[in-house]
Amino acid sequence: MSSYEADPEVGPAAPAALEMLEGAPVALGGPRGFAVTRTLPNRQRRTVGAWCFLDAYGPQDLTGSAGMRVGPHPHTGLQTVTWLLAGEVLHRDTLGTVQEIRPGQLNLMTAGRGIAHSEETPAVHSPILHGVQLWVALPHAARDMPPAFAHHADLPVVSDGGLTITVLMGTLAGATSPAVCHTPLVGAEISLADGAEAELPLEPAFEYAVLALDGAPTIDGVTLKQGPLLYAGEGRRSLRLSTESASRLLLLGGEPFDERLVMWWNFVARDHDEIVQMRADWADHTPRFGEVHGYDGPPMPAPPMPIARLVPRGRVR
Numbered sequence: 001m002s003s004y005e006a007d008p009e010v011g012p013a014a015p016a017a018l019e020m021l022e023g024a025p026v027a028l029g030g031p032r033g034f035a036v037t038r039t040l041p042n043r044q045r046r047t048v049g050a051w052c053f054l055d056a057y058g059p060q061d062l063t064g065s066a067g068m069r070v071g072p073h074p075h076t077g078l079q080t081v082t083w084l085l086a087g088e089v090l091h092r093d094t095l096g097t098v099q100e101i102r103p104g105q106l107n108l109m110t111a112g113r114g115i116a117h118s119e120e121t122p123a124v125h126s127p128i129l130h131g132v133q134l135w136v137a138l139p140h141a142a143r144d145m146p147p148a149f150a151h152h153a154d155l156p157v158v159s160d161g162g163l164t165i166t167v168l169m170g171t172l173a174g175a176t177s178p179a180v181c182h183t184p185l186v187g188a189e190i191s192l193a194d195g196a197e198a199e200l201p202l203e204p205a206f207e208y209a210v211l212a213l214d215g216a217p218t219i220d221g222v223t224l225k226q227g228p229l230l231y232a233g234e235g236r237r238s239l240r241l242s243t244e245s246a247s248r249l250l251l252l253g254g255e256p257f258d259e260r261l262v263m264w265w266n267f268v269a270r271d272h273d274e275i276v277q278m279r280a281d282w283a284d285h286t287p288r289f290g291e292v293h294g295y296d297g298p299p300m301p302a303p304p305m306p307i308a309r310l311v312p313r314g315r316v317r
Contacts, residue, residue, distance in 0.1 A: 039229035049254015058130030067121025072292035072299035075111035077268035093117035094290030115147035162196025185254030215247025235275035260312035
């Protein structure tokens with residue numbers, strides 16, 4: 001997915017301890033584009049582990065709508081993680097991949113030095129689209145690796161009473177995803193049945209955040225609604241989860257990512273000059289990003305560079 005804005009940073013400052021990070025509405029593809037709510041990066045907190053970007057969309061009724069149409073656009077220095085709760089998304093990239101994703105499946109694209117892709121609602125599709133798009137920042141040692149794509153149709157699921165955990169990336173509750181991680185992290189969808197209560201084991205060395213996908217789950221006494229991201233910090237050995245009615249939430253976590261990053265448009269880099277070169281390579285159609293075939297529409301143009309130099313930033317401002 002593309003960050004249409006040149007600087008994707010959004011959201012108001014948040015308090016310490018349990019922090020409620022409010023999202024901001026963003027239209028992918030311009031003012032009339034597909035609407036999402038962006039909670040990472042946030043003005044106060046830019047990453048959770050290596051998770052550096054989080055867009056949530058839907059549930060959206062696609063009746064009479066073209067649905068998602070995100071034209072070819074480039075990425076560097078990151079992995080894109082696509083997860084759906086309802087609907088379908090068709091992915092194309094410059095490796096020649098053409099892959100439709102459905103709920104319960106994971107699309108993981110590793111940009112490395114450079115890749116381009118498009119995302120769209122397929123011609124034959126379900127009436128509702130609901131999902132999340134995330135980025136994982138690649139560490140310095142992996143950020144220039146060759147691009148790659150993986151589709152995981154079968155992910156590990158752990159069930160205990162009214163609690164069901166699907167592990168997207170990393171390890172949780174003894175289950176490990178086949179998705180390749182380049183830093184210690186975890187991502188999981190957690191479903192709670194009506195009236196469920198559970199204690200979710202955590203890794204104290206990780207920091208964590210929770211997003212309500214539907215319903216109104218309660219996390220350590222805080223009731224979430226769709227929209228904000230609840231930052232739970234590090235040093236926790238568990239989280240108390242409960243709900244009155246069926247709910248789903250997204251758990252993100254990882255070892256704090258201490259490398260300083262420059263995030264601009266769809267690029268993750270380490271300094272201003274790298275971003276300038278990445279933008280030029282996309283604008284000049286160099287072989288770095290390749291070409292996406294099969295998408296009915298033009299590639300996205302890069303926004304103009306800001307007047308001031310981009311400054312690398314850490315986990316928090």
